[in-house]
Amino acid sequence: MPLFDRDTTIFQDEDVLREDYQPESIQEREEELDAYKTALQPVVNGAQPRNIFLYGKTGVGKTVATRYLLDHLQRDVAEYDDVDLSIVWLNCNNLTSSYQVAAHLVNELRGPNEQISTTGYPQQTIFDMLYDELDSLGETVLIVLDEIDHIGDDDDLLYELPRARANGYLSQGKPGIIGISNDFSFRSGLSPKVKDTLCEEEIHFSPYVANELESILQQRAQNALHEDVLAAGVLPLCAALAAQDTGSARQALDLLYKAGDLARSQDVEGVEEKHVREAQRALERGRIKQGMVDLTQHGHLSLVAVLSLALEEETPARVREIYPRYRSAAEYVGTNPLVRRRMHDHLSDLAMQGILSRNTRNEGRAGGKYYVYDLDVAVDMVLDVIEDLETVDLPPDVLRHTP
Structure with missing residues (x-):
C-alpha cells in the first residue's frame, strides 16, 4: 500500500481555490x-x-x-x-x-x-x-x-x-x-x-455581498471539487461568513478550501457545514497573524507602541500616550515618524483588523469623548510576528519588558 495516493473523494483540482489561480472570467465586477x-x-x-x-x-x-x-x-x-x-x-x-x-x-x-x-x-x-x-x-x-x-x-x-x-x-x-x-x-x-x-x-472596489460571493464560489467549486461532495448549505455559509466579516472573495475561497481539507483529513466523503465552522476558527487565528505580518512599516511601529504599553500593563491607552512610543520606535529604526493624525489612522486600521480593541470613553464636559486602544490578540503572537520582521526592530524599552 502506498503512503500517498491521489485524492478521489473531495478535490478534483484544488489549485482552483488557491490565491494565485487566474480565472478565465471575472464575476460580479x-x-x-x-x-x-x-x-x-x-x-x-x-x-x-x-x-x-x-x-x-x-x-x-x-x-x-x-x-x-x-x-x-x-x-x-x-x-x-x-x-x-x-x-x-x-x-x-x-x-x-x-x-x-x-x-x-x-x-x-x-x-x-x-x-x-x-x-x-x-x-x-x-x-x-x-x-x-x-x-x-x-x-x-x-x-x-x-x-x-x-x-x-x-x-x-x-x-x-x-x-x-x-x-x-x-x-x-x-x-x-x-x-x-x-x-x-x-x-x-x-x-x-x-x-x-x-x-x-x-x-x-467595494466589498462583495453574500450573493456575489456565492456566485464566485459556485464557479470555482465546479472545477475544484468532485461532483456532489458539498452539502447544500456549504457554499451559502462560506459566502455569508465572508460577507459578514470582510466581504472578501479570498476569505470565502479560503473557507471552502479549508473546509474541504478538513473533510479530507477526517477521511469522509463530503463537506458539511460543520467543516466550514471548524475552518472559520482555524483561519481566524491564521488571518490575524498574517494581517500583522502584512502591515506597512508604520503599521508595525504603531503596533509596537501599543505592545510596549501592554507589556507595562498601561493599556487601554489613549492616542496621546501611544504616540510618543510610536515616535521613539520610528526613530529607533531610522524612519521619519508620521504626524499624530496619520499614526491614529494606523491604529484605526489595526482595530478594524481585530488586532487592537478600540473603545470610546466619555468624561463629560471636563474630558469629552476619546478612544482608548489595547491589544486584542495574545502578546506572545504579537512578539512572534514583530521579532521575525526585517524592517522593524523592538526598541530597548520594549525588550526590557519582554517576558
Missing part, C-alpha cells in the same frame, strides 16, 4: 471592469497611458482584475504594429520608500547580469537609471505597483514618474502607473501634487 477598460483604452490607441489608482480591501478583486485585463490588453495590442507594450509588476510589500521602489524597478527592467545594489546611490541617480531603462525600451510601459501603500508618505516617485515625459526625462518611453492599495487612508495622506498625477483615474 462588471462596473469596475468597464471603468478599468475605459482607463486603459489610450494604450490601445497608442497614446500616453493614464495613471490609474485602485483601492479597496484585501480580496475584493483588485489584483485579479488587473491581471485579467492586462493579460487581454497585452494580447490585443499585439494586433497593432504601431503599439509596443511592456508591463512591469512590482509588489511593494517591504518597500518603504520611493528610493527602494525605483531601485527594484530598475532591476525588474534589467537582465540578471546587470542588477544594481538597492542601497548606496543618491536618490536622483536611481531615478535617472530608471528613466534610462524606460527610455531604452522606447515603448508604452505600464508599471503596476501592488500594495503601493507600503511606501508610506515617501511619495516622490509617485510624483516624478508620471511627469517624467513632460519634464524631459524621457523622449521615447511612455510610462503609466497602476497603483493598487488596500489602505483607504493612503490616498488621503498623499500630497495634493501626487493626487493630481497618480489618481488620474480612480476605481473603488
Whole structure:
C-alpha cells in the first residue's frame, strides 16, 4: 500500500481555490471592469497611458482584475504594429520608500547580469537609471505597483514618474502607473501634487455581498471539487461568513478550501457545514497573524507602541500616550515618524483588523469623548510576528519588558 495516493473523494483540482489561480472570467465586477477598460483604452490607441489608482480591501478583486485585463490588453495590442507594450509588476510589500521602489524597478527592467545594489546611490541617480531603462525600451510601459501603500508618505516617485515625459526625462518611453492599495487612508495622506498625477483615474472596489460571493464560489467549486461532495448549505455559509466579516472573495475561497481539507483529513466523503465552522476558527487565528505580518512599516511601529504599553500593563491607552512610543520606535529604526493624525489612522486600521480593541470613553464636559486602544490578540503572537520582521526592530524599552 502506498503512503500517498491521489485524492478521489473531495478535490478534483484544488489549485482552483488557491490565491494565485487566474480565472478565465471575472464575476460580479462588471462596473469596475468597464471603468478599468475605459482607463486603459489610450494604450490601445497608442497614446500616453493614464495613471490609474485602485483601492479597496484585501480580496475584493483588485489584483485579479488587473491581471485579467492586462493579460487581454497585452494580447490585443499585439494586433497593432504601431503599439509596443511592456508591463512591469512590482509588489511593494517591504518597500518603504520611493528610493527602494525605483531601485527594484530598475532591476525588474534589467537582465540578471546587470542588477544594481538597492542601497548606496543618491536618490536622483536611481531615478535617472530608471528613466534610462524606460527610455531604452522606447515603448508604452505600464508599471503596476501592488500594495503601493507600503511606501508610506515617501511619495516622490509617485510624483516624478508620471511627469517624467513632460519634464524631459524621457523622449521615447511612455510610462503609466497602476497603483493598487488596500489602505483607504493612503490616498488621503498623499500630497495634493501626487493626487493630481497618480489618481488620474480612480476605481473603488467595494466589498462583495453574500450573493456575489456565492456566485464566485459556485464557479470555482465546479472545477475544484468532485461532483456532489458539498452539502447544500456549504457554499451559502462560506459566502455569508465572508460577507459578514470582510466581504472578501479570498476569505470565502479560503473557507471552502479549508473546509474541504478538513473533510479530507477526517477521511469522509463530503463537506458539511460543520467543516466550514471548524475552518472559520482555524483561519481566524491564521488571518490575524498574517494581517500583522502584512502591515506597512508604520503599521508595525504603531503596533509596537501599543505592545510596549501592554507589556507595562498601561493599556487601554489613549492616542496621546501611544504616540510618543510610536515616535521613539520610528526613530529607533531610522524612519521619519508620521504626524499624530496619520499614526491614529494606523491604529484605526489595526482595530478594524481585530488586532487592537478600540473603545470610546466619555468624561463629560471636563474630558469629552476619546478612544482608548489595547491589544486584542495574545502578546506572545504579537512578539512572534514583530521579532521575525526585517524592517522593524523592538526598541530597548520594549525588550526590557519582554517576558
